[in-house]
Amino acid sequence: MKKLVSVDYAASLIKDGSSLMTGGFLKCGSPKEVIEKLLENGTKDLTLIANDTSFPEFERGKLVVNKRIKKAIVSHIGTNPETGKQMHSGEMEVELVPQGTLAERIRAAGAGLGGILTPTGIGTIVQEGKTVLEVDGNKYLLEKPLKADVALIYGTKVDSFGNISFFGSTRNFNTVMATAADIVIVEADEIVEGSLDPNEIVIPGIFVDYIVKGGN
Numbered sequence: 001m002k003k004l005v006s007v008d009y010a011a012s013l014i015k016d017g018s019s020l021m022t023g024g025f026l027k028c029g030s031p032k033e034v035i036e037k038l039l040e041n042g043t044k045d046l047t048l049i050a051n052d053t054s055f056p057e058f059e060r061g062k063l064v065v066n067k068r069i070k071k072a073i074v075s076h077i078g079t080n081p082e083t084g085k086q087m088h089s090g091e092m093e094v095e096l097v098p099q100g101t102l103a104e105r106i107r108a109a110g111a112g113l114g115g116i117l118t119p120t121g122i123g124t125i126v127q128e129g130k131t132v133l134e135v136d137g138n139k140y141l142l143e144k145p146l147k148a149d150v151a152l153i154y155g156t157k158v159d160s161f162g163n164i165s166f167f168g169s170t171r172n173f174n175t176v177m178a179t180a181a182d183i184v185i186v187e188a189d190e191i192v193e194g195s196l197d198p199n200e201i202v203i204p205g206i207f208v209d210y211i212v213k214g215g216n
Contacts, residue, residue: 003162003210010185010212011037014150017070019047021106021177022060023153026052026079029170031154031187033214035059038068045070049106049148051099051173052076053083067091073146075099098126101143103176109145110179116143151181154214155203158188159196162205171202178207187214 011034014020024030038046039062048069053076054061061080063069069086071093077083086092097105104116117140121127131142153174155164164186166174178184186208 003208004191005210005212007033007037007212010034010152010187010210011041011043013183013185013210014038014043014046014152016043017045018043018150019049019148021049021148021151021153021173021181023151023172023174023177024051024054024059025169025172026054027058029154029166029172029174030054030059031152031185031212031214032059033187034152034185034212035063038063039066044068047071047073047148049073049146049177051102053080055079056082064092071095073097073102075102102146103173105143105146106173106176106180108143109147110176113145115145117141118143146180148177148181150183150185151177152185152187153177153203155186155188157190157192157196157200158186158208158211159192159205160194162186162208162211163196163201164188164203164205164208165196165200166202175203178203183210184208185210185212187212189214 052074053064056065065082073095087094098120108116121141122139133140156167157165
């Protein structure tokens with residue numbers, strides 16, 4: 001079994017002030033157990049990189065409600081009113097990134113690229129402070145790669161080698177985040193002895209450092 005660890009140990013790898021990617025799209029495909037342990041441990045001043053800040057009563061949304069997030073880099077905050085409240089009061093910095101740009105910035109970090117070029121945001125406030133490049137007569141923003149200290153991702157089934165498969169759309173941001181962090185922890189609904197069918201594998205185990213059994 002590859003680096004199967006307890007929830008306690010996995011949470012201990014995430015320190016105060018860490019940058020933390022968490023997979024998932026709202027409640028779909030999100031890790032839960034390790035985040036509950038972070039809340040219990042009092043881990044704070046995190047930089048959260050995720051698609052969204054979820055809901056107030058659900059995993060990363062609870063990190064926001066309990067004021068453990070110093071900065072959130074996300075594409076959507078509308079389902080968690082506490083995010084907007086803390087943003088307007090100055091308690092938390094929020095960087096809103098268009099969803100496609102967010103995914104591509106994370107992918108760029110995983111691929112070792114210096115950034116991506118996108119027309120999204122040209123001529124808007126998103127452009128402020130960023131480099132604009134012209135290619136074949138069209139203008140693009142240079143968006144820099146986005147990586148993290150730790151990626152906490154979800155897997156529907158994880159085998160002994162850390163290979164991951166997903167059910168339906170639960171794969172969402174988990175796939176790109178697995179390539180873009182110094183430490184990758186996967187929280188699995190089901191842990192399978194031996195190897196998954198290669199046709200099922202979406203994230204190869206080489207990207208995974210630690211496996212944690214989730215609570216389904």
